[in-house]
Amino acid sequence: MAKASITFEDIEQTVSVPAGTRVIEVSEKVGAGIIYGCREGDCGTCMMEVTEGWNNLTEPSVLEEKVLKENMAGRHYRLACQAQILGDCKVKPA
Amino acid sequence: MKNDVDVSSHTNAVEFDDGVYWIGALDPSLRTFDIILTTANGTTYNSFLIRGSEGVAIVDTVKENFSDEFFARLESVADYSEIKVIILNHLEPDHTGALPELMRRAPQAKLYISQRATSMLKALLKPAGGQFEYTTVKTDDSVSLGDRTLRFLHTPFLHWPDTQCTYLEELGVLFSGDIFGCHYCDKRLYNDRVGDFRFSFDYYYAHIMRPFKKHVMDALKLIEPLTLKKIAPTHGPILRERPRRYVTHYRELSTSSLSGEVGVTDKSLIVFYMSSYGNTAKMAEEISEGASIVDGVRVSLYDLEGGETDPFVDLIEEADALLFGSPTINGDAVKPVWDLLSSLAVVNLKTKIGGAFGSYGWSGEAVRMIEDRMRGLKMKIPHEGIRVKLIPTDEELEQCRDFGRSIAESLVGKPQKKAVIDFADLA
Ligand SMILES: Cc1cc2nc3c(=O)[nH]c(=O)nc-3n(C[C@H](O)[C@H](O)[C@H](O)COP(=O)(O)O)c2cc1C
Ligand code: FES
Ligand SMILES: [Fe+2]
Ligand SMILES: [Fe+2]
Numbered sequence: 001m002a003k004a005s006i007t008f009e010d011i012e013q014t015v016s017v018p019a020g021t022r023v024i025e026v027s028e029k030v031g032a033g034i035i036y037g038c039r040e041g042d043c044g045t046c047m048m049e050v051t052e053g054w055n056n057l058t059e060p061s062v063l064e065e066k067v068l069k070e071n072m073a074g075r076h077y078r079l080a081c082q083a084q085i086l087g088d089c090k091v092k093p094a
Numbered sequence: 095m096k097n098d099v100d101v102s103s104h105t106n107a108v109e110f111d112d113g114v115y116w117i118g119a120l121d122p123s124l125r126t127f128d129i130i131l132t133t134a135n136g137t138t139y140n141s142f143l144i145r146g147s148e149g150v151a152i153v154d155t156v157k158e159n160f161s162d163e164f165f166a167r168l169e170s171v172a173d174y175s176e177i178k179v180i181i182l183n184h185l186e187p188d189h190t191g192a193l194p195e196l197m198r199r200a201p202q203a204k205l206y207i208s209q210r211a212t213s214m215l216k217a218l219l220k221p222a223g224g225q226f227e228y229t230t231v232k233t234d235d236s237v238s239l240g241d242r243t244l245r246f247l248h249t250p251f252l253h254w255p256d257t258q259c260t261y262l263e264e265l266g267v268l269f270s271g272d273i274f275g276c277h278y279c280d281k282r283l284y285n286d287r288v289g290d291f292r293f294s295f296d297y298y299y300a301h302i303m304r305p306f307k308k309h310v311m312d313a314l315k316l317i318e319p320l321t322l323k324k325i326a327p328t329h330g331p332i333l334r335e336r337p338r339r340y341v342t343h344y345r346e347l348s349t350s351s352l353s354g355e356v357g358v359t360d361k362s363l364i365v366f367y368m369s370s371y372g373n374t375a376k377m378a379e380e381i382s383e384g385a386s387i388v389d390g391v392r393v394s395l396y397d398l399e400g401g402e403t404d405p406f407v408d409l410i411e412e413a414d415a416l417l418f419g420s421p422t423i424n425g426d427a428v429k430p431v432w433d434l435l436s437s438l439a440v441v442n443l444k445t446k447i448g449g450a451f452g453s454y455g456w457s458g459e460a461v462r463m464i465e466d467r468m469r470g471l472k473m474k475i476p477h478e479g480i481r482v483k484l485i486p487t488d489e490e491l492e493q494c495r496d497f498g499r500s501i502a503e504s505l506v507g508k509p510q511k512k513a514v515i516d517f518a519d520l521a
Pocket of ligand 1: 368369370371372373374375420421422423424425426453454455456457458459483484485
């Protein structure tokens with residue numbers, strides 16, 4: 001399976017993952033600072049900033065776009081419970 | 095001679111400022127609110143009506159089963175057709191219960207809510223169905239009623255994500271939602287008339303606002319510069335007599351009493367433990383030793399044997415890292431640890447670092463269970479906890495010191511360089 005890697009800036013930890021893994025699955029296991037509420041893309045709690053490799057995550061769904069907008073997300077912000085890792089990227093809690 | 099108002103007839107509105115009316119409801123028999131709060135004499139759901147030269151605004155409504163009282167008071171001072179504006183300062187059901195019916199009766203009225211409230215509004219109005227329009231507002235947006243202007247303050251997370259306040263500019267009245275509120279029921283309505291409600295005010299703050307201290311500070315930055323003639327919260331007395339005292343009090347309550355005591359730059363790491371035979375205690379001591387080596391970290395070591403957890407809650411709120419040690423007893427961590435971990439709902443743990451350790455005899459579940467609980471509380475667990483079978487060896491005590499040192503180092507931003515981990519190796 002194709003490999004990708006994600007770096008959590010707050011804990012300076014890089015993890016290599018199978019492409020398609022959701023950020024939430026990794027961040028909780030390594031103890032990164034991204035926090036979760038509903039875990040289903042509704043509450044906006046898990047907002048993170050993608051500092052590198054913005055294009056290496058799956059495109060946000062219409063619903064995610066909406067939640068991001070409602071939570072006044074900045075540029076390159078995503079929901080960690082929704083975004084799937086496709087290539088190398090770097091993130092930190094929003 | 096006192097001229098007390100009395101709203102216990104459940105039908106009259108009370109004009110507490112020029113064209114500004116209280117049209118809320120009394121709930122004197124309520125003793126438990128939202129499961130977590132108790133009340134000594136009930137609560138009120140305060141709703142307000144503002145009459146301007148070009149229409150009427152309603153700020154917040156009441157809990158659904160108090161709708162009749164709310165509508166009766168509303169009808170005593172306005173006609174539904176006059177209502178131009180409905181403002182919701184947050185969408186919790188105790189203030190939006192009468193909303194669907196109000197919208198049916200005043201279909202021309204426009205709803206004003208904060209940006210974050212939109213998805214909640216939809217969820218709330220879903221059962222009622224139908225079309226509804228709303229305008230989302232942010233700090234410094236305002237809506238005019240001719241000679242009256244209502245300006246919005248975005249004050250998120252106090253105590254719902256969508257919370258805002260509304261300020262009536264011409265009269266200096268702040269409709270503050272649950273902020274500055276309390277569960278206290280008194281038909282005399284005003285802070286200078288009702289009974290002594292100070293305990294209620296502090297209790298409400300401690301349970302509802304305290305977890306959001308940082309957001310309280312942000313909100314106060316918006317509120318403090320205002321000219322405040324009156325504060326009208328959604329529960330408890332209307333604060334008309336020296337309202338600024340309550341603002342000052344909120345700032346005091348949100349500022350840590352001993353801030354700076356640990357040292358402005360020092361990080362605080364607390365080790366809590368319980369031990370029956372002294373094994374976990376020995377580990378706790380070594381971990382503290384290890385952590386103390388790191389400059390800029392102040393280490394405290396406490397035995398939970400005393401059983402009282404309350405005194406620790408304040409400490410924990412101020413701490414940067416929390417380590418819990420427990421032996422495994424009957425497949426679980428010991429009760430004082432759970433008691434402490436379950437009394438932390440009132441403090442914000444999100445940015446804190448956690449860790450666990452303990453001695454065990456054969457199965458050793460306690461450490462992982464404590465870690466899971468800390469993760470559930472949104473703490474970060476940078477290092478896997480240490481489990482020692484029965485009596486710790488010198489080598490294991492060395493591991494404990496390393497563990498303490500690593501945790502302390504992660505507090506002062508000296509994480510050891512870590513190699514790339516493979517996802518498959520993660521537990
Ligand atoms: C009543 C009792 C129940 C226990 N249950 C367990 C258990 O379920 N699993 C386990 O691993 N150890 C169990 N133990 C063993 C203790 O965890 C072990 O003795 C440990 O070293 C005690 O640490 P302490 O000296 O810090 O109290 C139990 C001990 C006692 C006295
Ligand atoms: S956790 Fe709620 S949106 Fe991701
Ligand atoms: Fe509320
Ligand atoms: Fe409320």
